[in-house]
Amino acid sequence: MNSTATAAPGGLIFRALRDNPRGKLILLGVFVFLVILPFILPNRFYVRLVNEIMIYALLAMSLDVLLGYTGLLSFMHNAYLGIGAYSTGLFLMHAWSGSVWLAMLAGVLCTMAVALPVGWVQVRTGGLAFALLTLAFGMMFFTVAWKWYPVTGGDDGLMGLPQPTLSLLGINLASSGNSTAMYLFTLGVVTVCFLFTWRVIHSPLGAVLEAIRENEERAAFVGINVRRYKLIGWMLACGLAGAAGSLYILYRGYTGPGVMGAFEGAGVLMMVLLGGMGSLWGPLVGAAIFIFMKDFLSSLTEDWEILVGIIVILLVLFLPRGVAGLPDLLRRTKAE
Amino acid sequence: MEPILTTKDLSRHFGGVLAVNLVSLNVYDRQVHSIIGPNGAGKTTLINVITGRLGASEGQVLYQGRDITHRPVYERVRQGISRTFQITSIFMGLSVQENVRIAVQSHLGGSLSIFKPRGGLTEVNAKTGAILERVGLTDVNRQPANSLAHGDQRVLEVAIALAGDPKVLLLDEPAAGMSPAETDQISELISALGKEMAVVLVEHDMEVVMKISEHITVLHQGGVIARGTPREIASDKQVRDAYLGGDQWAPLTKI
Numbered sequence: 013m014n015s016t017a018t019a020a021p022g023g024l025i026f027r028a029l030r031d032n033p034r035g036k037l038i039l040l041g042v043f044v045f046l047v048i049l050p051f052i053l054p055n056r057f058y059v060r061l062v063n064e065i066m067i068y069a070l071l072a073m074s075l076d077v078l079l080g081y082t083g084l085l086s087f088m089h090n091a092y093l094g095i096g097a098y099s100t101g102l103f104l105m106h107a108w109s110g111s112v113w114l115a116m117l118a119g120v121l122c123t124m125a126v127a128l129p130v131g132w133v134q135v136r137t138g139g140l141a142f143a144l145l146t147l148a149f150g151m152m153f154f155t156v157a158w159k160w161y162p163v164t165g166g167d168d169g170l171m172g173l174p175q176p177t178l179s180l181l182g183i184n185l186a187s188s189g190n191s192t193a194m195y196l197f198t199l200g201v202v203t204v205c206f207l208f209t210w211r212v213i214h215s216p217l218g219a220v221l222e223a224i225r226e227n228e229e230r231a232a233f234v235g236i237n238v239r240r241y242k243l244i245g246w247m248l249a250c251g252l253a254g255a256a257g258s259l260y261i262l263y264r265g266y267t268g269p270g271v272m273g274a275f276e277g278a279g280v281l282m283m284v285l286l287g288g289m290g291s292l293w294g295p296l297v298g299a300a301i302f303i304f305m306k307d308f309l310s311s312l313t314e315d316w317e318i319l320v321g322i323i324v325i326l327l328v329l330f331l332p333r334g335v336a337g338l339p340d341l342l343r344r345t346k347a348e
Numbered sequence: 349m350e351p352i353l354t355t356k357d358l359s360r361h362f363g364g365v366l367a368v369n370l371v372s373l374n375v376y377d378r379q380v381h382s383i384i385g386p387n388g389a390g391k392t393t394l395i396n397v398i399t400g401r402l403g404a405s406e407g408q409v410l411y412q413g414r415d416i417t418h419r420p421v422y423e424r425v426r427q428g429i430s431r432t433f434q435i436t437s438i439f440m441g442l443s444v445q446e447n448v449r450i451a452v453q454s455h456l457g458g459s460l461s462i463f464k465p466r467g468g469l470t471e472v473n474a475k476t477g478a479i480l481e482r483v484g485l486t487d488v489n490r491q492p493a494n495s496l497a498h499g500d501q502r503v504l505e506v507a508i509a510l511a512g513d514p515k516v517l518l519l520d521e522p523a524a525g526m527s528p529a530e531t532d533q534i535s536e537l538i539s540a541l542g543k544e545m546a547v548v549l550v551e552h553d554m555e556v557v558m559k560i561s562e563h564i565t566v567l568h569q570g571g572v573i574a575r576g577t578p579r580e581i582a583s584d585k586q587v588r589d590a591y592l593g594g595d596q597w598a599p600l601t602k603i
């Protein structure tokens with residue numbers, strides 16, 4: 013108890029490392045590596061690729077909150093990335109282009125405002141019906157983005173976006189056109205989102221979500237208002253997806269309806285499954301594998317989707333719990 | 349004495365099947381009220397309707413004088429109605445301790461404190477420990493629930509039900525599949541619980557029923573055919589006629 017009284021920064025780090033120090037040191041190492049990366053990578057293309065990976069890592073992690081922790085299947089979680097991207101873009105174009113932070117806030121709030129009634133309807137169903145509704149709503153949002161020319165620019169997407177200045181605590185740092193600055197901005201936001209989600213998942217709230225995943229009926233029979241907590245999980249996941257969407261349009265300076273398609277949605281699900289659901293960090297790795305694989309294979313052949321499909325099938329067959337299940341698997345093979 | 353739980357002409361049908369037919373009963377605090385009857389008599393359905401797992405087709409459920417017939421499950425639980433299931437329903441992938449801890453947390457509150465660790469709710473931890481101690485699962489509290497023996501899983505479900513400080517505890521065949529030694533233990537526990545709260549017990553083991561019940565209601569084809577003390581039920585001609593030849597009724601003759 014008195015350890016909280018002496019919470020010096022050093023003590024804080026020490027306490028944070030106390031359980032699972034190896035895992036946390038690895039995460040810290042990855043973070044430091046990612047900070048250095050844009051300064052040592054000669055090719056701007058790869059800086060942007062890693063930037064995109066981090067954004068999709070955030071999206072995949074947010075889907076894991078639903079899939080891995082609450083036990084809810086969302087087929088088109090990328091729809092909420094899309095809504096975040098469009099609303100951030102529209103805010104920059106029509107409201108105010110002075111602040112990246114405000115544009116992000118607008119994007120996240122808009123996404124959550126759309127997600128709330130959708131979630132309200134969805135949590136009134138269970139299992140397959142829930143999953144089908146995520147598909148139906150996702151298709152609807154895709155069509156709106158694709159067809160509503162005057163607002164979304166239709167299949168041309170949002171173009172001619174102003175490039176706001178990146179500033180922190182009143183100090184202007186760089187233009188959002190600067191790829192290294194945007195990379196670091198993305199890294200910062202994704203890291204904060206990851207730490208926040210980690211905290212929430214390992215809190216009493218996360219325990220409620222896991223109870224729902226394990227046995228929805230028993231959860232109700234210990235007095236949990238299952239719909240309410242599913243909605244909380246849904247809102248958390250959509251808020252994070254909206255943040256990913258803001259990052260996406262800020263880094264690309266553009267978005268089209270393509271990011272909201274069903275095919276893309278399946279890709280996000282694959283990231284989570286490849287990485288291993290129910291671990292938070294697994295989907296981050298899954299996103300990296302998936303996007304590198306896609307980038308590499310699409311440079312080899314136009315029909316790269318077939319190869320992605322084959323590789324995913326093999327991984328699912330031989331590594332059913334994803335990368336996150338790997339340490340456990342190795343430990344068991346060593347024991348034998 | 350006022351009953352704590354009452355059903356008034358409660359019915360539930362599935363298509364043409366009348367699973368529960370105009371059942372009226374009173375459940376009193378600090379009594380074990382057993383519901384017996386052959387397979388398919390409607391015992392589980394009755395418990396399902398009382399606890400809100402299934403809706404009533406007709407009739408009312410009154411709890412502490414209030415009509416709860418249409419309240420959602422979680423509200424009934426929060427008001428003090430807990431249950432176990434005929435087919436074990438626990439959080440299989442979670443540890444024994446977490447199974448009880450989440451139930452206690454749901455009861456005592458703290459589910460929205462997102463910046464605390466799960467183990468950071470002091471009161472919740474203390475109560476969890478006390479319940480595990482009481483039912484004798486302390487030694488296995490770190491094991492995943494799905495690794496427990498069947499009997500221990502049944503006990504764990506009772507522990508989960510106790511987390512909500514129930515005023516009415518409904519147990520659907522808690523001793524099903526248990527060894528004689530385990531059955532002795534759980535009937536002792538149920539008997540003790542019956543001194544603290546109202547217990548509604550569905551059980552096939554007549555020895556257990558006759559020993560620990562204050563009151564017995566006999567269901568047959570959805571309807572009540574007899575009610576009374578164990579002694580009265582054992583000597584009821586209609587009850588015997590209804591189950592003539594059933595081995596499970598042999599213990600009745602001993603009373």
Ligand SMILES: Nc1ncnc2c1ncn2[C@@H]1O[C@H](COP(=O)(O)OP(=O)(O)O)[C@@H](O)[C@H]1O
Nearest residue numbers: 362365367385386387388389390391392393394
């Ligand atoms: N969900 C259901 N759907 C249709 N029929 C059911 C359902 N549950 C129970 N029944 C029927 O209701 C009757 C009572 O069943 P039940 O309450 O399980 O009896 P008991 O618990 O006394 O063995 C049986 O005829 C059973 O087939």
Ligand SMILES: [Mg+2]
Nearest residue numbers: 391392393434
């Ligand atoms: Mg039954």
